[in-house]
Amino acid sequence: xxxxxxxxxxxxxxxxxxxxxxxxxxxxxxxxxxxxxxxxxxxxxxxxxxxxxxxxxxxxxxxxxxxxxxxxxxxxxxxxxxxxxxxxxxxxxxxxxxxxxxxxxxxxxxxxxxxxxxxxxxxxxxxxxxxxxxxxxxxxxxxxxxxxxxxxxxxxxxxxxxxxxxxxxxxxxxxxxxxxxxxxxxxx
Amino acid sequence: xxxxxxxxxxxxxxxxxxxxxxxxxxxxxxxxxxxxxxxxxxxxxxxxxxxxxxxxxxxxxxxxxxxxxxxxxxxxxxxxxxxxxxxxxxxxxxxxxxxxxxxxxxxxxxxxxxxxxxxxxxxxxxxxxxxxxxxxxxxxxxxxxxxxxxxxxxxxxxxxxxxxxxxxxxxxxxxxxxxxxxxxxxxxxxxxxxxxxxxxxxxxxxxxxxxxxxxxxxxxxxxxxxxxxxxxxxxxxxxxxxxxxx
Ligand SMILES: [Fe+2]
Numbered sequence: 001x002x003x004x005x006x007x008x009x010x011x012x013x014x015x016x017x018x019x020x021x022x023x024x025x026x027x028x029x030x031x032x033x034x035x036x037x038x039x040x041x042x043x044x045x046x047x048x049x050x051x052x053x054x055x056x057x058x059x060x061x062x063x064x065x066x067x068x069x070x071x072x073x074x075x076x077x078x079x080x081x082x083x084x085x086x087x088x089x090x091x092x093x094x095x096x097x098x099x100x101x102x103x104x105x106x107x108x109x110x111x112x113x114x115x116x117x118x119x120x121x122x123x124x125x126x127x128x129x130x131x132x133x134x135x136x137x138x139x140x141x142x143x144x145x146x147x148x149x150x151x152x153x154x155x156x157x158x159x160x161x162x163x164x165x166x167x168x169x170x171x172x173x174x175x176x177x178x179x180x181x182x183x184x185x186x187x188x
Numbered sequence: 189x190x191x192x193x194x195x196x197x198x199x200x201x202x203x204x205x206x207x208x209x210x211x212x213x214x215x216x217x218x219x220x221x222x223x224x225x226x227x228x229x230x231x232x233x234x235x236x237x238x239x240x241x242x243x244x245x246x247x248x249x250x251x252x253x254x255x256x257x258x259x260x261x262x263x264x265x266x267x268x269x270x271x272x273x274x275x276x277x278x279x280x281x282x283x284x285x286x287x288x289x290x291x292x293x294x295x296x297x298x299x300x301x302x303x304x305x306x307x308x309x310x311x312x313x314x315x316x317x318x319x320x321x322x323x324x325x326x327x328x329x330x331x332x333x334x335x336x337x338x339x340x341x342x343x344x345x346x347x348x349x350x351x352x353x354x355x356x357x358x359x360x361x362x363x364x365x366x367x368x369x370x371x372x373x374x375x376x377x378x379x380x381x382x383x384x385x386x387x388x389x390x391x392x393x394x395x396x397x398x399x400x401x402x403x404x405x406x407x408x409x410x411x412x413x414x415x416x417x418x419x420x421x422x423x424x425x426x427x428x429x430x431x432x433x434x
Contacts, residue, residue, distance in 0.1 A: 063239060108239075125225075183240055
């Protein structure tokens with residue numbers, strides 16, 4: 001029997017966020033894109049104490065990831081962060097006092113054209129999964145099954161070359177509230 | 189008017205268990221959940237090609253040997269009752285989750301977090317930051333040495349106190365198995381009054397958040413031993429067979 005979830009609470013600050021947690025792309029890669037946005041609650045107010053995690057395919061389609069997201073200095077234990085070579089596929093950022101976050105990553109491949117996102121927050125007893133698609137994808141099974149207004153909540157808006165806005169609304173009317181996901185054992 | 193503990197206890201008693209293992213996200217007695225849970229139903233994804241069926245990996249470069257001993261991170265020794273917390277991380281089929289990252293954080297022995305937003309006027313301990321990490325071994329095992337955290341007040345209702353707990357963050361083989369939770373200590377009278385613990389409405393599920401005191405794990409003259417095994421959710425049987433090495 002599974003262990004139940006509990007809220008991340010307000011005091012994860014020294015434990016979970018790490019230096020350069022949002023720098024998923026290798027240093028200086030010309031393909032780098034920025035995905036950023038605001039997390040909002042049921043009143044539309046920014047959530048200043050949310051934690052977001054990201055996981056995605058590498059541009060070549062591999063999903064194996066790589067260790068080294070929170071690489072450490074063996075002498076003093078400080079977090080050195082990524083070595084700028086490996087694409088670890090994993091990002092972790094806390095929202096700021098305005099509820100904002102940003103990550104810099106490489107575009108996911110066409111066969112999985114999204115960033116998988118997990119949201120944790122004080123007040124949220126069980127984390128939420130969602131996805132940031134970088135464009136409306138014809139033929140994506142999840143998007144195709146959603147009504148148009150709900151589908152729009154999963155599609156990042158391109159603001160300019162290489163910069164995408166993706167806001168998360170934890171609670172709201174159907175057209176506002178982000179689509180959240182749960183994963184079941186595939187049938188058959 | 190701010191409700192008191194009796195009012196919150198009555199609210200909690202009025203919630204009918206829904207049979208779920210996890211908390212319902214909108215749990216009235218935990219006031220902060222009111223605006224922070226979705227109202228629309230979650231959308232079920234069954235696509236076997238979902239990225240969420242794989243997950244991030246961590247390695248020896250991501251932890252240091254000292255990370256699992258929270259009592260040795262500073263020049264001096266922290267105040268408080270020395271404890272060890274150990275156990276295994278398993279999937280729902282009982283198989284060990286090996287080589288994965290376990291992260292913990294906790295208040296000090298006085299019930300104060302080393303966090304500037306914690307305004308509880310209990311003393312900070314310059315020799316305790318309350319943060320630990322390790323990778324699970326080839327049996328899924330983890331082990332931390334720390335001090336027992338204190339209970340602390342919060343503002344959910346008047347005279348609200350959180351039972352002593354350690355926060356845990358866990359990764360499985362798949363992003364869909366991600367878990368953040370809290371471990372509690374056996375026999376704490378505050379369990380009955382805590383809306384966060386009681387948001388798990390199934391009694392046996394709630395019991396799985398409480399560690400066991402295991403005398404054989406206590407070390408003479410040094411520390412008391414607690415054991416807590418963690419089982420990650422997720423339809424992992426099908427996924428692991430797809431060839432993911434971990
Ligand atoms: Fe806590």
